[in-house]
Amino acid sequence: SMSFSQSAPHGKTMRLNTVKWPEFQQFLVIERGFSDKPKGLAIVGRRFRRLATWFGDKDFTRSGVVDFLGKLHDQGLKNSYLNNFVKDAKLIDRFLGTNELRDFRFLREEPSVPKDLLSVEDIQHIATVRVPYRSRAITINKSQHALIMLLATTGCRIEEALGLKLSDVHDTPPHVTF
Numbered sequence: 001s002m003s004f005s006q007s008a009p010h011g012k013t014m015r016l017n018t019v020k021w022p023e024f025q026q027f028l029v030i031e032r033g034f035s036d037k038p039k040g041l042a043i044v045g046r047r048f049r050r051l052a053t054w055f056g057d058k059d060f061t062r063s064g065v066v067d068f069l070g071k072l073h074d075q076g077l078k079n080s081y082l083n084n085f086v087k088d089a090k091l092i093d094r095f096l097g098t099n100e101l102r103d104f105r106f107l108r109e110e111p112s113v114p115k116d117l118l119s120v121e122d123i124q125h126i127a128t129v130r131v132p133y134r135s136r137a138i139t140i141n142k143s144q145h146a147l148i149m150l151l152a153t154t155g156c157r158i159e160e161a162l163g164l165k166l167s168d169v170h171d172t173p174p175h176v177t178f
Contacts, residue, residue: 126148
């Protein structure tokens with residue numbers, strides 16, 4: 001580990017502390033082209049302070065980042081959340097000029113699948129519900145059935161489905177062009 005007086009290649013200390021936030025914020029906006037909107041900077045600032053607190057009086061190192069991420073992982077936090085810290089740690093690495101994380105990879109994220117998906121049977125049941133409209137009930141119910149099945153089988157958004165033209169629907173092979 002480096003002593004307190006040693007510095008990184010760009011003349012910046014390898015120590016990370018909350019006092020450096022204004023400098024890091026300026027680095028993000030001016031050198032990295034980040035938006036200077038307060039909300040976005042506040043989010044990065046919270047993660048910056050959390051990392052700075054973790055490192056305390058220790059040098060900013062790759063192994064320290066790995067330990068920090070391990071602690072968060074042990075708390076049950078998802079890799080998508082941890083990757084925000086990876087991104088910020090890589091930026092801090094550039095800011096400090098330590099070059100410890102240049103080749104550091106993001107954590108593999110598991111695709112998030114909603115827990116409350118409808119089953120095929122649920123969708124078919126919804127699509128076959130007949131509403132007793134006063135007029136044109138058969139036509140409206142058929143249209144709703146077709147719309148529900150289109151949404152369910154393609155995963156399109158309602159606006160996309162409602163914006164379809166007849167020329168967007170093909171029968172050989174059966175497909176829809178959005």
